[in-house]
Amino acid sequence: MFDPYTYGKPLFYYCVQQLAIKDRECVWDYLIFLMSALPSGVAVRLLQENKEQLSKLRMESLETLCEAMIEASEFPAAMSLYLAAFMKERAQNDLSREEQLMAISDRYIKIARGLLEKIESDHLLAIMFEIPSSIHDMSLFDIALRFELYSFLDFHRLPPLMLQMWYKYEYLDPKENFIQVEKSNFKLLRTLFYTPNRFYFTPVGQYITKAWLYLLYVLYVSWITYQQIYPYQGIRTQEYVLWILNLGFVSFELVELIFDGRDYFSELVNCWDSLICLIWVVLALMRFSISALSFSRTKHSESGSEYSLQQRNTSRTSIFMLLWGAQCVLLWTRLASFLQRNPSTGSLLTMIVKMASDIL
Structure with missing residues (x-):
């Protein structure tokens, strides 16, 4: 046989x-x-x-x-x-x-x-789209x-399925029909007010929460930047808060890299985040080492203001400020990844990326 x-x-x-x-x-x-x-x-x-x-x-x-x-x-x-x-x-x-x-x-x-x-049933169709096949376990x-x-x-049957997955926590509940149109912001706020658990555990709830938290994080970084803190100056309390937030950002990306492996770098956003993490690590090493060195020198020097004036014109300070400025640009442009999922701005950003890739 x-x-x-x-x-x-x-x-x-x-x-x-x-x-x-x-x-x-x-x-x-x-x-x-x-x-x-x-x-x-x-x-x-x-x-x-x-x-x-x-x-x-x-x-x-x-x-x-x-x-x-x-x-x-x-x-x-x-x-x-x-x-x-x-x-x-x-x-x-x-x-x-x-x-x-x-x-x-x-x-x-x-x-x-x-x-x-x-397949007539939308719920069965959703299962067919999600179930892993025998082809490399891909759905x-x-x-x-x-x-x-x-x-x-x-x-043509994908939009209701995607809307159901986007707005519903238990999107395969047979008692509920699939959503045919997008929910308004008023309905989302109503869901947040009356049933916050059903809001935060939906993809749209996680997306909105993550977007707002990231925006607050970028605004806080911008506020620290507005303070014009140089690396040779002492570290203040609000700056310690910033470095704690940066540690959380880097730790999250590191955990995601460990779980995803090589697939982590398959997305452009993850490559962008890894570059942000790398710059934060370099800035942290420079900030704490230069600050400690400056503290020890100013402690034994006669004029701290004269030493600060000398340190402001050093190459180390210039490199630090250059990296900090580049980091601000990366953090603000990272917001485009959240706008890409928005129905109003997503298609426009996708078109811009495709036009840029065609030009290059």
Whole structure:
């Protein structure tokens, strides 16, 4: 009896090698049968490992192979969406067949949307989008966002689902219908006043709370900056409060880095935050070391004002003030990440980023 778990991988490599020598229809038929018998995760991994060889063969046979993988998969919508991303990636590397590959990618996206349209219940559809598939444990959302399949995200049944997830804590409660329009600010304030627990544990509540806390943090940093405190001066109480807040900021990003690993740097905002943390660490070392050195010298010197005048023109002070100014710019521009999620400003910022990337 044929065991795909034991003999599937070597047989797949053998078939690909034979197809590279001569493109035979019988070998394609066996390869299609083999991919249908293999588990979806194994089939996807083999397809990725041999994508260069398979992309050079007959496109019609490769398309038939992918369709067989969709039909045999336990998660056909996720498989079709992943294969759409596969064809899109191949189109970017094979310019001679770019249009053909992109057409196949669009067709697989339509297949995924067609499968999801058959689900009448919005709650069941939400579960289908969230449940991990056998393809690297990725859900439909993960595949669409990771491979930037924006045409799939235009699915007409997605907006109510996203609104439900955004405004509701228990968004899969079958007793409640899905939200069709966005809530006004008055309704959000009413929810905050009457049921604060349901507000703070929703994504929109966490987003608003985080945005306001960050804004207050940036305003406090700006107020300390307005004080014009030089690194050689003594540390005041309000500045100690600032460094405690900075310690919390750096600690939060460090914990997030530990949990996310390399995926932490996959987002531009996290790279921005890591740069802010790095500058804060450098500024803290300079601030406390220069302040301690200045205190010991002024204690044994005759004129503290003369020493302060000398220290103001040193390169250490100039570097400190330069880094502090750059930090203020980074902190204020970081607010754009919160505005990006706002319906009014998000589309505008996304358009600006795309225009800048096209220019560069």
